[in-house]
Amino acid sequence: MTGISQAFPLAALAATRALRQLFPETPLQRNDFLSARYGAEIWLKREDLTPVRSYKLRGAFNAMRKVRTSRPEQRLFVCASAGNHAQGMAFACRHFGVQGTIFMPVTTPQQKIDKTRTFGGENVTIVLEGDYFDQTLAAAQAFCAEQGGHFLAPFDDADVIEGQASVGVEMLEQLGRAPDLVVLPVGGGGLASGVTGYLRAAAPETAFRFVEPVGGASLLGAILEGRPVKLPKVNSFVDGAAVARLGDLTWQRLDWACEADVLLAPEDRICITMLEMLNVEGIVLEPAGAMSVNVLQDIAEEIRGKTVVCVTSGGNFDFERLPEVKERAQRYAGLKKYFILRMPQRPGALREFLTMLGPEDDVSRFEYLKKSARNFGSILIGIETKRAENFAAFTARMEEAAFAYRDITDDEALTEILV
Structure with a gap:
């Protein structure tokens, strides 16, 4: 081994x-x-x-138990975490009746902060420090050294x-x-x-x-x-x-x-x-x-x-x-796609486009972006369907009707901005 x-x-x-x-x-x-x-x-x-x-409670409890056995005078424990490790340590601090200082990034969702505080009660202090975890970790380790605490690592600890x-x-x-x-x-x-x-x-x-x-x-x-x-x-x-x-x-x-x-x-x-x-x-x-x-x-x-x-x-x-x-599940399964459509600026164009949708297709997003030319406008459109193969028929109908489009479903940069 x-x-x-x-x-x-x-x-x-x-x-x-x-x-x-x-x-x-x-x-x-x-x-x-x-x-x-x-x-x-x-x-x-x-x-x-x-x-x-x-x-995570298992490791936090065992580490705290071992420290308390070998060094019963140790009453301050410190960690850096925005999630499960923080909650596990908070629970263990309350159980052992010791003090814990938990550093979390400033961007940590309030729900996680509240849960950590609930588990630790008066035995924990939560410090929001740093926009990124590396900054949070550095602040926690510096505080721990200064205060003589025991740093409780989330995983790299025997x-x-x-x-x-x-x-x-x-x-x-x-x-x-x-x-x-x-x-x-x-x-x-x-x-x-x-x-x-x-x-x-x-x-x-x-x-x-x-x-x-x-x-x-x-x-x-x-x-x-x-x-x-x-x-x-x-x-x-x-x-x-x-x-x-x-x-x-x-x-x-x-x-x-x-x-x-x-x-x-x-x-x-x-x-x-x-x-x-x-x-x-x-x-x-x-x-x-x-x-x-x-x-x-x-x-x-x-x-x-x-x-x-x-x-x-x-x-x-x-x-x-x-x-x-x-959303992520539908996109991975091929049941939802996003397109940028070049829509002709003429009466009846939208009605004509809607006739291309199949009986299992549904418009989940429709947003006018801008005019790209006097006679055309760009549309962001999201389509959901019940079977992934429906999209092949849908795009074939658009091509047959000479509707210009671009499938941006897998374009990470564009979907991050537009979707």
């Missing part, structure tokens, strides 16, 4: 037992819908059902990793046997290194797949380079896993992984899974929490007839984002 001592499984067991004073084990549920779809035994380890709706390993301990106890495959989301690598560290010792026959968002593949980058590297650009949509650089400690414990072990989930495709799990199963998942389920389609043949556990890592989803999620 590269980067992991033989004592790690025992430490993971101890962390799991200690967690019981905080909350009961999260459910491991067989999902009939997914099992039928893939012809496999698909189980969901529901980390979206912890008291803070993510697994005690945090040990706490996250409790997911694997519970999983094995609940299933009563070793699963054939465990699918784990990866951000900084804390959950993945903890769970695999335990299961590789306790269930060596179990295989693993790691899931990263396409726009934040830090584990894949480390595998390809043989060391953690900072990604030049990160898509922040999957905020629970959009990490620019894998941790050094987590890499030491994951350096056995190979390129074939990593699956990449497109951000927009994750939205389809989020909506499906909500509408079909009534399960609320954040983007990172849906990744493990999303990639089952990529390994469908491989998992047929096998027992697979997907870790749904979090359910902190702000429903104000639901329209964006639906």
Whole structure:
């Protein structure tokens, strides 16, 4: 076991037992819908059902527990986070009766600030600092050094990793046997290194797949380079896993992984899974929490007839984002497109255009942009349909009628400005 001592499984067991004073084990549920779809035994380890709706509480609790045991005089803990780690630390601070100072970017949504404050109560102070996370992190570390606090890292910490390993301990106890495959989301690598560290010792026959968002593949980058590297650009949509650089400690414990072990989930495709799990199963998942389920389609043949556990890592989803999620899902599925139409400036032109829509097509956006010539005007139009193949017939009718158009659905620069 590269980067992991033989004592790690025992430490993971101890962390799991200690967690019981905080909350009961999260459910491991067989999902009939997914099992039928893939012809496999698909189980969901529901980390979206912890008291803070993510697994992050496990690592924060264990790290704080270990520090309080070895240095009981330590009463100030500091972290930098805009999401689940902040909420986990706040909950742990209140449990242990210590003070926590949580630095968040100024741009953090109020809902996340309020939830963190609710979990921590009088035991936490929230400091909004910096427009970008790097600035927030630097401010938190400087404050921590000045005040003599203990900096609680979100993933690159041995005690945090040990706490996250409790997911694997519970999983094995609940299933009563070793699963054939465990699918784990990866951000900084804390959950993945903890769970695999335990299961590789306790269930060596179990295989693993790691899931990263396409726009934040830090584990894949480390595998390809043989060391953690900072990604030049990160898509922040999957905020629970959009990490620019894998941790050094987590890499030491994951350096056995190979390129074939990593699956990449497109951000927009994750939205389809989020909506499906909500509408079909009534399960609320954040983007990172849906990744493990999303990639089952990529390994469908491989998992047929096998027992697979997907870790749904979090359910902190702000429903104000639901329209964006639906939009992304429709565009990925080919059910919604945006066009810039060059509309003739003559009576009846709009009526003529509308006759080109099929019975399953609907106009979801119509905006006059500007006149590009005396006799023509530019129109931004959004079309929704029930079947992706309908668009081929729609564009064919436009071309036959000599309507000039441009499909800008996949033009990131234009849609960012116009849509």
